[in-house]
Amino acid sequence: MKRKFVSALVCAAMVATMAVGCGGGNTETNAPASDAGTEAPAETEAPAETEAPDAGADAEAPAAGGETISIGIINNDPNESGYRTANVRNLEETFSEANGYATQTFYGKENDKQVEAAQKMIQDGVDYLLISAADVSGWDTVLQDAQDAGVRVLLYDRIVNASEDLYEAGVVSDMAKEGETAVAWLEKQGLEKYEIIHLQGQMGAAAQVGRSEALTAAAEEKGWTLVTQQTAEWNAEKAQQIVQSVIDSGKSFNVIYAENDDMAKGAVAALDKANISHGVDGDVIIMGFDCNKWALEELKAGNWNYDGQCNPFQGEKLAELIKKIESGETLSEKLIYMEEKGFDAKEITQEDIDNFGI
Amino acid sequence: MENNHAKQSKGSSFFADLTRNQLFIPMAALLLLLVFNLIMDPGFFKITLGYNSAGHPVLSGFLITILDYGSELAILAIGMTLVTAATGGQDISVGAAIAISGSVLLRMLCGTNTRPETLVMPVLLAFVITCVVAMLFGAFNGTLVAVFGIQPMIATLILYTAGRSIAAWVNNNELPIISEPSFAYYGGFIPGCPIPTPFFIAVLCVAVIALVLKFTTLRLYTQAVGINEYSAKLNGLNPVFIKILSFVILGLCVAVVGLIKVSRFSSINYSVIAKDIEMDAILAVALGGNALSGGKFNMTASIIGAYVIQCLTTTLYKFDVQADALPAYKAVVVIALVVLSAPIVREKLAALMPKSGSREVAK
Structure with a gap:
């Protein structure tokens, strides 16, 4: 009986470990959109769905036309470096509610956790997925899923090893x-x-x-x-x-x-x-x-x-690209480099x- | 500290006694490293007295570097030895806990301003608060281990993963920088004294723990709990308390190292400060010939072990070994140690000693 109790505790602790582990990297304190919050904008039809007519079930709901664009941001751990802190802050400020975006975020240093979060965001039906991957590989499937679901993917900061067709563009440092x-x-x-x-x-x-x-x-x-x-x-x-x-x-x-x-x-x-x-x-x-x-x-x-x-301030460039896509323009370049000085x-x-x- | 392990059993030769002494392994390793350096480049032993850019006298040289950085490890090794002895496991959250301690210290000193002109409170007061916080985190680890019976490595994994994020939260993700020059003394040099301060701090810590071990029952109780928890309990000891106490003491050590680390640059970088230091601390305990499964321990051996590890690191830097390859070399040392300290090998070695002992030592 006692042993059972202890083993139950151990299990609980391990689950707690994992939860805390996620909690560590996944600083969701600043994410303005909770699950409930993201469901709503997910229902709203993305204004520029022209290129993805075969979009899956998620994109089927052409509910009340809200102005907000729903965004899923995948980034690395904001505590990784000063660069990352600035990067995370810049994106959060750019894609804020005040600017007309419904944003959900995931911050983690592990690639598979990022992929998982991306899957969830696709299921939530975000319009755009902005990804800075922890690792260059392992993203093919999820990007394919995103395309099938009609979610536009923009990479920033880091490019992944996947077919160029799977994302709209990448905004990176050279x-x-x-x-x-x-x-x-x-x-x-x-x-x-x-x-x-x-x-x-x-x-x-x-x-x-x-x-x-x-x-x-x-x-x-x-x-x-x-x-x-x-x-x-x-x-x-x-x-x-x-x-x-x-x-x-x-x-x-x-x-x-x-x-x-x-x-x-x-x-x-x-x-x-x-x-x-x-x-x-x-x-x-x-x-x-x-x-x-x-x-x-x-x-x-x-x-x-x-x-x-x-240059960690990729937010503006990304917003600019999204505006272009929304207005029906096609992007001419796959890789967009940030201007950087010495x-x-x-x-x-x-x-x-x-x-x-x- | 006394070493009562070398029992004068059997009338065997000097060398057999020597190898049975727990200090043999770290001392032999240290000697081996020093001899290697002597042969490769005697410049390793050169110590010069110079002046730093502030005009204060400082000693420099490879040996001073070892003394400087090894002292941090030695302080951690004290706590890690007790945790190992009492629980038969290791604390892998030390690096993350140092990040938290450093953040708390800076938060106390800077307040909400990340670039203060003057310190908000005296360093001593801030340090005491840091100690309390670090000991609380130690108590948290200890409670998980002692009360809930979780494997120490698993229990401390929680803080290992979450610690650096907690450290960042403490300061709102800002990186405070202290401009007050006297704050740099703890990790650098006190004006007029050419020996690095961390060494004095380590000496102080070692003296304190030596006195504690000599005049209290800490050693006896810790070993009793580590050897057999249930018989210790039957004899009226409280294993839960002893185990938590060992983690709390480690917490105190962490706070001290946190002060040194933060003082070195008068700033902090949560993600890399004291990275992987727990591995070196555990290695120091192992190198001291202490059983990682708990029980009897030898504090002196652990502390010497810590300096040996730093000696190895510094030697590898000197020979331009890629920093990311260092862990591989340390792994070789760990494997050699684990094999050497396995009872079967030790018995065989002890049996061989009287014949080939002289050669072994000459090496």
């Missing part, structure tokens, strides 16, 4: 271009020698691949030395240890190319400890990515030299920090 912009800036500095500490992000991440490729190619082509090329996994502490290790080994270097702001911060902490000057007029050039507000402030203070933007410490203004800091 990571390779971010890398190229940064490397071009570095080349323009005209240093006598290039001895670079390359701090990479999580290996295999699109941002890592794009930002690494440009530097590796340039190093080979122009004979720059990569003193060390290590992944610090976006982590400031690891970056600090890696740079510390290079300093302790007595190797010389004059550039730190960190693939995000956190790692640049870690590197700078190691330099400060060893009293190596950095930034504008310093011995070591500091380069970071993502344009966090605090990072741009470091830039303005002259402690860093360069910060490459990774900031130089010597030129950055307070206005830039306010506008582009995340």
Whole structure:
């Protein structure tokens, strides 16, 4: 009897674990639309259903014509990074009730949970599904289901490995271009020698691949030395240890190319400890990515030299695309790149920090 | 702390005694790493006295790095050893709990302003509040384990998955940054003292736990509960209390490490702070030769184990091993350890020792 009770408790706890697990990634606190809320707009016929006449049962209900467009947003965990927090906030602000959207959201770091949520949103009959996938693969079936149900899919931030016919368009950052912009800036500095500490992000991440490729190619082509090329996994502490290790080994270097702001911060902490000057007029050039507000402030203070933007404000572009589809236009491009800048410490203004800091 | 494991049984040779001593494994591992580094590059042992950009004297070098980062692990190893001994399981939510502690600490210091000019309350007060919060989370884990009889790894999985999100909620998803320079002392250097502060904090923690183990019945009770819960209960101990207590003590350790971690950058990044640190802490306990199934424990061995782990990490960084390959190397160490500490292997080794012992040690 007692054992039974305990095992029941264990089961309950495991269920609780899973529930909390979902709860952790699935920050639905900000989702304005509850289940009941999304049923209603689901009934309303999507105004531009022209291209999907064979839409399934879900799209059959041409009920009272509301003006609201129902949107399902799938995103990654907002706590993943400052970039993600800004991205989630931007989309929520763009697709708010005040702007005439009924939005339901799912935030999770696991691909299969995202797919599940997408399935549910399709069943709820949303008009548009906006997806930033945790993983590039595993989306074919659900995208096919969406198409069958007449749900338009827009990808943002990340593209998935699926047939292009299955989604309308993708709004993404061009990571390779971010890398190229940064490397071009570095080349323009005209240093006598290039001895670079390359701090990479999580290996295999699109941002890592794009930002690494440009530097590796340039190093080979122009004979720059990569003193060390290590992944610090976006982590400031690891970056600090890696740079510390290079300093302790007595190797010389004059550039730190960190693939995000956190790692640049870690590197700078190691330099400060060893009293190596950095930034504008310093011995070591500091380069970071993502344009966090605090990072741009470091830039303005002259402690860093360069910060490459990774633009998380995809909301407007997405809204623009939806408007186009609604008015019956066809989209000319499958991939739409966000405009992204690189900031130089010597030129950055307070206005830039306010506008582009995340 | 005393080590009463090496019983002077049988009149066997010095080496047999040595290998039976629980400190043998971590010490041998440490020696092996140091000798390896000595052969590969004696520069590993170089320590230089320099000045940081604020003009304060600091020591730097690989050994100092080990002392610095190993101290965090050593503090965690204290709590993890007690949890392991009392419950026969490990707490895998340590990293997430550090994220929560760090967030709470920053929230207390910053208030609602994410970029405060001055601190809202004294660091000490904020730290005490953080300790209370971390101990409550420890008590939560402990209750699940002790009262509801859930496997520790499963019970702590809850906080492991939810912890970093909780940490983000504490600060409304903002990333507070503290500009007050004195806050950086805890994870950096106190002006005028060239030795990293975390080392002093670790020494303090070790001294406290040594006194507690010496003058209270904590060691006896924990081991009794870990060896046989039911007989401990029959003897009038309260296993539920002892188990929860072990988690609460770990919570305290987590709060201390949280302070150090947050202080290092005067800021926090919820998603990556103290990532995977629980694995290193558990590894430190295992490396100390403590049975991961609970029961008897040796605190000294765990603490040395923690520094050995950091020594391994730093060595791998020095030789430019890709950071994402580090876990693989650590896995090799774990496998070697688990095999080495298996009773069958140890008995065989002990039997071999008198003959080949001298060679073993020379290595």
